[in-house]
Amino acid sequence: xxxxxxxxxxxxxxxxxxxxxxxxxxxxxxxxxxxxxxxxxxxxxxxxxxxxxxxxxxxxxxxxxxxxxxxxxxxxxxxxxxxxxxxxxxxxxxxxxxxxxxxxxxxxxxxxxxxxxxxxxxxxxxxxxxxxxxxxxxxxxxxxxxxxxxxxxxxxxxxxxxxxxxxxxxxxxxxxxxxxxxxxxxxxxxxxxxxxxxxxxxxxxxxxxxxxxxxxxxxxxxxxxxxxxxxxxxxxxxxxxxxxxxxxxxxxxxxxxxxxxxxxxxxxxxxxxxxxxxxxxxxxxxxxxxxxxxxxxxxxxxxxxx
Numbered sequence: 001x002x003x004x005x006x007x008x009x010x011x012x013x014x015x016x017x018x019x020x021x022x023x024x025x026x027x028x029x030x031x032x033x034x035x036x037x038x039x040x041x042x043x044x045x046x047x048x049x050x051x052x053x054x055x056x057x058x059x060x061x062x063x064x065x066x067x068x069x070x071x072x073x074x075x076x077x078x079x080x081x082x083x084x085x086x087x088x089x090x091x092x093x094x095x096x097x098x099x100x101x102x103x104x105x106x107x108x109x110x111x112x113x114x115x116x117x118x119x120x121x122x123x124x125x126x127x128x129x130x131x132x133x134x135x136x137x138x139x140x141x142x143x144x145x146x147x148x149x150x151x152x153x154x155x156x157x158x159x160x161x162x163x164x165x166x167x168x169x170x171x172x173x174x175x176x177x178x179x180x181x182x183x184x185x186x187x188x189x190x191x192x193x194x195x196x197x198x199x200x201x202x203x204x205x206x207x208x209x210x211x212x213x214x215x216x217x218x219x220x221x222x223x224x225x226x227x228x229x230x231x232x233x234x235x236x237x238x239x240x241x242x243x244x245x246x247x248x249x250x251x252x253x254x255x256x257x258x259x260x261x262x263x264x265x266x267x268x269x270x271x272x273x274x275x276x277x278x279x280x281x282x283x284x285x286x287x288x289x290x291x292x293x294x295x296x297x298x299x300x301x302x303x304x305x306x
Contacts, residue, residue: 002123017252226252
C-alpha cells in the first residue's frame with residue numbers, strides 16, 4: 001500500500017498534474033486514433049514514459065509528481081490503464097510520486113467500489129476525472145454518490161476543465177463534447193459537497209472567467225496551471241494567482257506534453273509575483289495533499305483567508 005515518503009524540505013516543487021499514458025506492457029491509456037490525433041494537436045511525438053521513468057525524471061529535478069491515468073472505458077470502449085498498478089508502482093517511488101486513482105463514473109456502483117478500494121487498500125491520495133473524455137456531466141445528480149464517497153474518504157478530486165486536444169481534428173471530435181468540461185458544472189458539486197476539495201485543471205479556456213468565479217466563491221476549489229506554457233496564461237488568471245487565489249493555485253504541467261523545465265523557464269517571463277511562487281510551486285499542494293502536517297487545519301485556514 002502506498003505511503004508517502006516525501007521530504008518536503010528537499011523538494012523544489014510538486015507537479016500536481018502528470019499523466020501515465022502507457023503501462024509496462026505497452027498498453028496505452030487512449031485508443032490508437034486518439035493517441036495519433038493528440039500527437040498532431042500537441043505537435044509532439046515524444047516518449048510516453050511509464051511510472052518508473054517518470055519517477056526517475058522527477059527525482060533528477062528534486063520534484064514530486066502527482067501521477068494518474070483516466071478511466072474512460074465506457075465512452076471510449078477501451079480498457080483503461082490500471083489505477084491499482086499505478087498506485088503500486090508509485091509505492092516503489094514514494095519519495096517522489098503521489099498516486100491518484102481514476103474511476104469511470106458511468107459504471108455506477110462499480111465506480112464506488114473501485115474508488116473505495118483505491119483509497120482504503122492501495123493508498124491513492126486523490127482522483128482524476130476528465131468529463132469530456134469520460135462523457136459525463138459532473139453536476140448530474142446521478143454522480144452525487146461518487147462525490148459523497150470521495151468527500152468521505154477525505155481526498156481531492158481533480159477535474160479537467162476547458163478545451164482539450166483529445167479528439168481534436170478527428171471527425172466530430174471523436175464524439176467528445178467540450179461543454180462537459182465547463183468549470184461552471186463543478187460549482188454545483190462544490191456547493192453540495194463543501195468538504196470535497198475540487199481542483200479545476202488547466203487555464204479553462206474559453207471559460208477562464210467561470211473558473212475564477214467558482215474558485216473565488218467556493219473555498220473548496222483550486223486551480224492547477226497545467227497544459228499551457230505560462231506565457232500563454234490569460235491575464236485575469238495571473239491577476240487572481242497573484243492575489244485572492246494565491247493560496248489555491250497549483251504548479252502543474254501536463255507532463256509529458258509539457259515539461260517542468262519549460263514551465264519554470266517560461267514562468268520567469270510572466271507577471272506572476274516572486275513572493276507567490278513558493279506557494280504555487282510547492283506549499284499549496286503540500287497543504288492540499290496532506291503532506292505538510294494537519295491537512296484539515298490547513299484547509300480551514302484557507303477558508304479564513306477569504
